[in-house]
Amino acid sequence: MQLNPEATETAEPITCARCGTTADGAPPTWICSVENGSRRYFCDDCARANIRAIESRLDSSWW
Numbered sequence: 881m882q883l884n885p886e887a888t889e890t891a892e893p894i895t896c897a898r899c900g901t902t903a904d905g906a907p908p909t910w911i912c913s914v915e916n917g918s919r920r921y922f923c924d925d926c927a928r929a930n931i932r933a934i935e936s937r938l939d940s941s942w943w
């Protein structure tokens with residue numbers, strides 16, 4: 881993964897809060913969940929596996 885100094889504001893690296901996968905920017909397939917005022921991102925696979933928990937806004941510590 882390379883960081884482009886000119887794109888850090890628009891393509892901030894994010895990490896999946898569950899499995900630790902990283903990505904540049906927020907892929908459209910990832911889910912952003914707000915928990916306790918902070919944003920958490922979940923990758924494709926984790927989002928699919930936990931879609932019900934995310935939709936019901938359960939904190940990820942429940943998983």
Ligand SMILES: [Zn+2]
Pocket residue numbers: 896897898899900901922923924925926927
């Ligand atoms: Zn993940």
